[in-house]
Amino acid sequence: MLSDPVTLALIALLLPAAAFVIIGTLPPLRRSGRPAAYFSIACMLGAFSAAILGWSAGRGAAEPVRAVWSWLPSAAGPFATVGVLVDAQSSAMLLLVTLVALLVQVYSTAYLHDEPAPALGRYYALQSLFAFSMMGVVLAPTMLQLFICWELVGVCSCLLIGFWYRKPEAARAALKAFWVTKAGDVGLLIGIVLLHRTTGTFDLLEMRQMAESGLIPLAGLSLITFCIYLGAMGKSAQFPLHVWLPDAMEGPTPVSALIHAATMVTAGVYLLVRLEWLFALTPDVLAIVAWIGALTALLAAILACVQNDIKRVLAYSTVSQLGYMMAAIGAGFAAAGFLHLLTHGIFKALLFLGAGAVIHAVHSNDITDMGGLARKMPQTAITFLIGTLSLAGIPLFAGFVSKEEILGAVWTGGFVVPFAMLLLAAFLTAFYMFRVVFLAFFGSRKPEAGSGKPVAHPHDAPFVMTGPLWLLALSAMAIGIYFTMHTPEAEFHPPAWLAPAAVGVAAAGILLAWLTYQRQIVSADMLATLFAPIRAAAEHKFWLDDIYGAIYRYALLAFSRVVGWVDRYLVDGVLNVVSAWTLDGGDYLRRIQTGKVQDYVWALAFGLLGLMAWIGVAW
Amino acid sequence: MPLSAYLTLAALVFCIGLFGTVTRRNTVGILLGIELMLNAVNINLVAFSRFRGIDVGMVFTLFAICITVAEVALGLAIVILLFRTRRTATADHVDWLKG
Numbered sequence: 001m002l003s004d005p006v007t008l009a010l011i012a013l014l015l016p017a018a019a020f021v022i023i024g025t026l027p028p029l030r031r032s033g034r035p036a037a038y039f040s041i042a043c044m045l046g047a048f049s050a051a052i053l054g055w056s057a058g059r060g061a062a063e064p065v066r067a068v069w070s071w072l073p074s075a076a077g078p079f080a081t082v083g084v085l086v087d088a089q090s091s092a093m094l095l096l097v098t099l100v101a102l103l104v105q106v107y108s109t110a111y112l113h114d115e116p117a118p119a120l121g122r123y124y125a126l127q128s129l130f131a132f133s134m135m136g137v138v139l140a141p142t143m144l145q146l147f148i149c150w151e152l153v154g155v156c157s158c159l160l161i162g163f164w165y166r167k168p169e170a171a172r173a174a175l176k177a178f179w180v181t182k183a184g185d186v187g188l189l190i191g192i193v194l195l196h197r198t199t200g201t202f203d204l205l206e207m208r209q210m211a212e213s214g215l216i217p218l219a220g221l222s223l224i225t226f227c228i229y230l231g232a233m234g235k236s237a238q239f240p241l242h243v244w245l246p247d248a249m250e251g252p253t254p255v256s257a258l259i260h261a262a263t264m265v266t267a268g269v270y271l272l273v274r275l276e277w278l279f280a281l282t283p284d285v286l287a288i289v290a291w292i293g294a295l296t297a298l299l300a301a302i303l304a305c306v307q308n309d310i311k312r313v314l315a316y317s318t319v320s321q322l323g324y325m326m327a328a329i330g331a332g333f334a335a336a337g338f339l340h341l342l343t344h345g346i347f348k349a350l351l352f353l354g355a356g357a358v359i360h361a362v363h364s365n366d367i368t369d370m371g372g373l374a375r376k377m378p379q380t381a382i383t384f385l386i387g388t389l390s391l392a393g394i395p396l397f398a399g400f401v402s403k404e405e406i407l408g409a410v411w412t413g414g415f416v417v418p419f420a421m422l423l424l425a426a427f428l429t430a431f432y433m434f435r436v437v438f439l440a441f442f443g444s445r446k447p448e449a450g451s452g453k454p455v456a457h458p459h460d461a462p463f464v465m466t467g468p469l470w471l472l473a474l475s476a477m478a479i480g481i482y483f484t485m486h487t488p489e490a491e492f493h494p495p496a497w498l499a500p501a502a503v504g505v506a507a508a509g510i511l512l513a514w515l516t517y518q519r520q521i522v523s524a525d526m527l528a529t530l531f532a533p534i535r536a537a538a539e540h541k542f543w544l545d546d547i548y549g550a551i552y553r554y555a556l557l558a559f560s561r562v563v564g565w566v567d568r569y570l571v572d573g574v575l576n577v578v579s580a581w582t583l584d585g586g587d588y589l590r591r592i593q594t595g596k597v598q599d600y601v602w603a604l605a606f607g608l609l610g611l612m613a614w615i616g617v618a619w
Numbered sequence: 620m621p622l623s624a625y626l627t628l629a630a631l632v633f634c635i636g637l638f639g640t641v642t643r644r645n646t647v648g649i650l651l652g653i654e655l656m657l658n659a660v661n662i663n664l665v666a667f668s669r670f671r672g673i674d675v676g677m678v679f680t681l682f683a684i685c686i687t688v689a690e691v692a693l694g695l696a697i698v699i700l701l702f703r704t705r706r707t708a709t710a711d712h713v714d715w716l717k718g
Contacts (some may be wrong), residue, residue, distance in 0.1 A: 521701055593718030598649070602641045 005086045006067045008054030009139055012047040012098060013084060016131035019043035023125040027274045030125060033117025034109075037429055041105045044131060048098040055091045063087075064205065066141050080202055085141035089338060092578040093138045093270060096342055097263050099475075100349045101131045103468035104258040107353055109252050110464045111360060123163060123252075130156035134263050143192045146271070150188070150235070150586065153267060154181050157259050161251035173247040180244040180495040180605065184234020191227030196277075198224065204274065211277045218281060225278060225285045228271070236268025236328060239296040241320045243544050246303075249311040253356030256311060261318050261352050262345035269325045269341050276334040283332075290330025290410065294418030294425075297323030299426035299542065305435070306538045309365045313436055317391065318348055319383040320425055326522025327422060328406040331413030340402035347390035347398050350472035354384035357465050358440060361458035370440035381441045383469040388437050390476045392430040392506045401483035404502050423505055430509025438517035530560045625666035633659035646698045646708050650691065657687050 023029055029036050053441070058065070068083030088129035105127055112120055133156060136149030155178075162174030192202070199207050199216055210216050237245040248260050259265070272279060272289070279286055297320045321344050328337035357380045363369055374381040390397040393404070403426065410419045418575045460466060515522045528535055540546065636655025643649050663682050667674025702708050 015634075590718035593716065595714030595717030597713065598641050605637055605641070 003055045006056035006065055006084060008050045008057065009086045009091070009094065010067070010108060011083045012050040012094060013135045013139060015043040015047045015050070015134065016040075016101075016128040016135070019126035020125055020127045020132060023121060023128065030121035031118045033115075033120035036121040037105070037109050037124045040128045041102070041109075043128065044098065044102045044105050047135075048102045048133065049205045051091070051094045051098040054086065055095050058086055058088075058091050066205070068141055080144045081142055082145045083141050084137065084139040085204060088479070090138050090271075090311070092338075093340060094135060096345045097131070097134050097138060100258055100262040100345060100472075101134075103126070103471060104254045104349070104353070107257075107356070107465050107468045108252070108254040110462050111356055112252060114560065119163075123160075126156055126159050126163075127258075130160065130259065130264075134267070137267050141204055143195065143207075144202045145203065147189065147192055150231070150267065150271075151185065153259075153264050154178065154235070157181075157248070157264055160255040160259060161248045163252055163255065164250070167250065169247075169392050170250040173244075173250040176246040179232040180241055184231045184241055187227040187234075187495065188231020189227075191224050191229075191231065193279075194220070194224045194227065194426060205279045208277050214279075216281065220412075221278075221320065222282045222285050225275075225282045226288070228275065229279075229285060229289060230304060232268030232271050232326075233292070234268070235271075236265050236322045236326065237296075237319045238292050238323065239299055240544055242296060242300065243541070244310050245319055246315045246541075247395065249309070249315050252312065253352060253359060256315070257349045257352030257356065260315065261348040265318060265322060266325070266341045266345060269322060269337055272326070273334045273338045273341070276329070280328070280332065285333060286330050287415075288330070289417050290327050290413065290418055293323045293326030293328075293330050293423040294410070294415070295323070296320065297327060297425040298417060298421040298428075301425040301432065302534060302538050304432040305428060306535060307432075308367055310358065310370075310436060310440065311352075311365055312580040313367075313432060314351055314355055317351075317429065317433065318344075320429060321348065321391070322423070324403065324406050324422060327415075327418055328409045331410045331415055331418075333409035336405035336409040340399075340406055343390070343398040343402045343476070346472055346479065347476045349385045350383060350469060350476060351391065353465070353469055353472065354380055354387060357461040357469065358384075358458075358463070361459055362558040362590070366457065367436055367439045372441075373458060374441040374594050376458045379460045379466045380469065383466075383473040384441065385437060386473040386476055388433045390480060391433055392510060393426060393502055394506060395480075396477070398483075398485050400480060400503075404494070404499055407502055408492060408498055411494060411498065412492040424500070426502060427505045427509045427549065430506040431513050434513035438513060442518060532618055620671050622666060622670045625662060629659045629662040629666070631659075632656075644709050644711060645700065647695075649710060650694045650698065653694070654687065654691065657683065657690075703715065 006192060023036045023040060029039070064085055064087030066083060066085040068081040070078035071082045072078060072080040105124070108123065108127070112123060115123070130153065133149045134153035135147055139155060140146035140149060158174045158178040161177050162171050164170045165174070195207070196202055198220070199210055201207060201210075218569075234241045245260060245265065249256055251260075278291070300316045300319035300323060304313050304320065307313045321340070324343070325337040325340050328334070328340065357377065358370065358373060359365055361380075362373070364370070386397065390399040393399045407419065407422060407426075410422060507611060512522065516524050516527060535542070633656050634656075636652045636659060639652030639655060640649050641652075643652060661683055664676045664680045664683070669682075690700060698708060701713065705713065707713070
């Protein structure tokens with residue numbers, strides 16, 4: 001029984017759902033805070049164990065297994081089904097989601113130590129709901145279930161970004177995240193409906209069979225895949241819909257680690273990996289995916305270089321890495337993107353949790369407030385360094401193989417310009433990450449440079465926070481070493497110069513950061529003046545927020561004014577005229593009613609007479 | 620005398636009653652007019668019953684007279700109540716239902 005992957009997947013899926021329902025519907029438990037946290041963690045631990053067992057049980061099976069239940073019945077078989085679909089991708093993804101969710105929940109008990117108990121209960125209820133919905137996306141056998149869980153994930157993201165809802169920035173960021181992703185989700189919904197009209201089913205496996213036997217008509221398919229890509233674009237923060245992700249950092253750091261680094265934002269990439277066979281039919285859309293992915297990777301990397309907020313650097317870095325994954329998918333090698341998704345999930349969660357530990361100790365997000373932390377918090381520094389090396393793509397660390405795979409995939413796919421952009425982004429990635437490392441963990445703190453907040457002796461976090469860090473760091477290293485030893489069987493053969501080039505570029509980035517921020521041989525001001533135009537653009541976030549603001553102000557508000565005028569003067573005007581006529585008419589007609597009884601008798605008698613005369617004439 | 624003579628009488632009485640009902644200012648006068656109209660109807664009933672030889676008409680007339688009595692009693696009661704509350708018996712002064 002417990003070796004059946006489907007049963008295990010169901011257990012993993014339903015345990016957090018149960019935790020959410022129980023914490024949500026039992027107010028005493030929710031308001032007690034800490035017990036709710038332990039309960040949620042226990043359920044998550046169960047889900048994680050089930051995911052591990054399911055992964056090891058399903059590793060040998062090549063064929064996807066699934067269990068579906070009829071949900072919306074109709075005359076010709078069920079219209080929609082729900083269930084779980086377990087294959088290599090979904091069980092690997094399930095493992096990542098449950099691992100990070102578990103570690104984040106454990107970590108949060110210490111990070112949110114000072115929160116009042118009811119808020120903590122709310123936090124864990126939402127965390128459980130998030131874990132459930134994310135697994136719902138991962139395991140979805142139909143597009144409909146995927147969409148429902150997709151939206152649930154978005155709601156959880158919005159609520160958790162706005163966890164400190166009394167803070168105006170957090171409330172604004174939550175709404176912004178919700179609306180921007182919603183803009184993409186409209187596309188996804190249209191895509192799903194159009195796809196259902198074309199294929200007649202929501203079921204992924206059936207659709208895949210149709211696609212592989214060429215039964216899906218190609219006419220109009222580009223529109224469908226592009227609509228679906230729009231959904232992925234919003235969720236996975238692709239340019240120009242990435243603007244919500246940096247703002248989402250207003251939420252608690254563990255939330256950023258789980259939702260905005262490891263799992264939810266990768267849902268878009270995962271969706272495209274799932275629908276790889278569908279997108280393969282529309283190479284033009286895939287080219288768009290690749291170009292936008294590469295553009296996102298480069299622009300976000302540039303933006304990350306000018307941020308002083310440690311979480312925002314990581315947020316732009318996430319956007320950039322998502323661009324990498326999308327570029328690989330666009331080049332036609334979804335497996336490379338998926339591999340990077342998994343490794344990135346591990347080391348980016350590690351980086352965010354490390355940043356959380358630093359913020360917890362320093363009580364500031366600003367890297368200029370930090371400095372020399374490596375001595376005071378050695379454990380955090382070491383784990384953060386491992387995460388940074390992984391992100392930079394140094395051999396023996398997790399990001400190396402996956403990033404090289406992506407570069408190889410894009411090169412093999414024939415996208416030369418995106419390849420160059422990604423290579424430049426790799427250089428910038430190494431540069432901005434080591435800028436953070438050198439400024440925050442090495443060197444010395446310059447009080448006059450930062451915001452001048454007093455810092456009480458920073459020290460390493462308690463074990464519940466460092467434990468997850470070490471676990472993630474060791475996973476990142478283990479994955480890195482494993483893949484460096486056993487290079488995955490690639491679907492393509494990248495040129496021999498690729499790996500040295502990738503590593504060389506990363507090393508150059510690290511070297512530049514070292515020279516600039518550690519040895520200060522290269523002056524940061526000189527770099528700033530050298531790249532003044534780019535720097536100015538980056539500091540204004542390429543004016544994207546301004547453009548959106550202008551669109552809102554001039555286009556949308558002007559349009560609203562026109563609509564408002566039409567409503568106020570045309571629609572309401574017609575009604576007002578009619579109602580005025582009615583009133584006037586009533587005013588005239590009421591004079592008939594004299595109230596005098598004899599007038600009524602008169603009217604009655606002569607009315608009757610007139611009626612009889614009329615009947616007589618008619619006869 | 621032919622039937623038409625009775626019918627003409629009835630019509631005359633009815634018209635006098637209607638005229639009184641519509642024109643009299645005093646409420647008691649209006650009641651009198653109503654009585655005249657009712658009696659015109661009674662004349663019709665009796666005349667038809669007599670000329671057609673159907674006795675049911677007579678019976679109906681008796682009923683009508685009884686009901687008229689009751690109606691007058693009710694009407695007078697209303698008039699008295701009206702006079703008590705409004706200190707008037709003039710129909711024109713009673714126009715609370717004026718629109």
